[in-house]
Amino acid sequence: MTALYVLDVPENTSVAKVAGEDATVTVNKIGPYFEITAEGPIVIDRRATGCRHAVWYSCVAGVGGGRITQHDKDALRVDPA
Amino acid sequence: MAELEHKVRGVDHAAFPTFDPAGTVRFYRDVLGFPVVHSICAAGWGPEDHPDFIHFFFDIGNDDRIAFFYYFGLEPQHAHARGDVYAGFGPEVPEFFVRSRHLAIHVEDDADLLEYRRRLDDSEWPVEMQIQHETIESIYTHDPNGYMVEFTRAMRPVTPQEDLDADLTIDALLDVVAEPDPSFGKLLARKAELIVERAADWEPARS
Structure with a gap:
C-alpha cells in the first residue's frame, strides 16, 4: 500500500482532489491530513491542481510504503516500495 | 517534556557592521522611512585596540530595531565581490547559500508591501524579486552593505494544523x-510514521 500524506490547508486541497480523481486512489482524512492511498502508484498532474511552484514543491507531508519517483513541474509520482 | 514559559518579546535589535554609514542612513531612514531611534558614540577602549565607533539604530516596527556599527578607520575585512561587508564568498559558493541568511521585515498587507516596493523602486536599491511563496509574499533587495533585506506579508493567517505539521x-x-x-x-518516510501515530488524535488548541 502506497500512502501520501498532504496537510489540509487551502493551498493543498486541489492536490488531494486531483489525486482522488484516479479510480485506483482512495482519499481519507487522518487528523488534519489527507491520506491518499493506492495499491499501486499515485500520480498527480501539477497543472490539473493549479498549484504554483512554491506550493507544489512543499505540499508533501509524508510518504509511507513507497517513495517519490517524480516530483517536477509536470507531476508528482509515488511508487510502491 | 515540561513546557517552558515563553517570555521573550521579539527582536530588541539585530546588529550589523557598515563601512557606508551615509548609504545606510539613506537606505533605511530616507528611502524606507525607518526612524533613527537610538545611537551611541563610543570611544575605543579595551584590550583589542577597539576602534572608536558609532552604533546607530533604526525602528523596524513593533519597537524592534536594526542596528549598525560604524568603526572609524576600519578597513573592509574581506575582498570578495559576493556576499556582504560582513561575510564574503568566492565563486565556488552557490547563490542559494549566499542568499540564505537575510532579514525579513513583516508588513501588514498587500498594500503595505506595494508601498515599500514603490519606495525601493524609486531609489538606488530597487526591488530585485517579488515572489509568492507557500503562504507569504515577499520582495527582496540588498542594502548598501550587501545585506539582503526582505519585506513579507502573510497571504492568509496561519492555521492551527500548520503548528502540528511543524512539530511533526x-x-x-x-x-x-x-x-x-x-x-x-x-x-x-519518518514523518508519515509520525502522522499515523499522532495526527488522528490531534485537536486544535482552544485559544
Whole structure:
C-alpha cells in the first residue's frame, strides 16, 4: 500500500482532489491530513491542481510504503516500495 | 517534556557592521522611512585596540530595531565581490547559500508591501524579486552593505494544523539527522510514521 500524506490547508486541497480523481486512489482524512492511498502508484498532474511552484514543491507531508519517483513541474509520482 | 514559559518579546535589535554609514542612513531612514531611534558614540577602549565607533539604530516596527556599527578607520575585512561587508564568498559558493541568511521585515498587507516596493523602486536599491511563496509574499533587495533585506506579508493567517505539521517535521528531522546519510526521502518516510501515530488524535488548541 502506497500512502501520501498532504496537510489540509487551502493551498493543498486541489492536490488531494486531483489525486482522488484516479479510480485506483482512495482519499481519507487522518487528523488534519489527507491520506491518499493506492495499491499501486499515485500520480498527480501539477497543472490539473493549479498549484504554483512554491506550493507544489512543499505540499508533501509524508510518504509511507513507497517513495517519490517524480516530483517536477509536470507531476508528482509515488511508487510502491 | 515540561513546557517552558515563553517570555521573550521579539527582536530588541539585530546588529550589523557598515563601512557606508551615509548609504545606510539613506537606505533605511530616507528611502524606507525607518526612524533613527537610538545611537551611541563610543570611544575605543579595551584590550583589542577597539576602534572608536558609532552604533546607530533604526525602528523596524513593533519597537524592534536594526542596528549598525560604524568603526572609524576600519578597513573592509574581506575582498570578495559576493556576499556582504560582513561575510564574503568566492565563486565556488552557490547563490542559494549566499542568499540564505537575510532579514525579513513583516508588513501588514498587500498594500503595505506595494508601498515599500514603490519606495525601493524609486531609489538606488530597487526591488530585485517579488515572489509568492507557500503562504507569504515577499520582495527582496540588498542594502548598501550587501545585506539582503526582505519585506513579507502573510497571504492568509496561519492555521492551527500548520503548528502540528511543524512539530511533526521537526521531530522527524531530529530522528533523521541522528542517523547516517539524512535525506528528504527519509524525512518524508519518518514523518508519515509520525502522522499515523499522532495526527488522528490531534485537536486544535482552544485559544
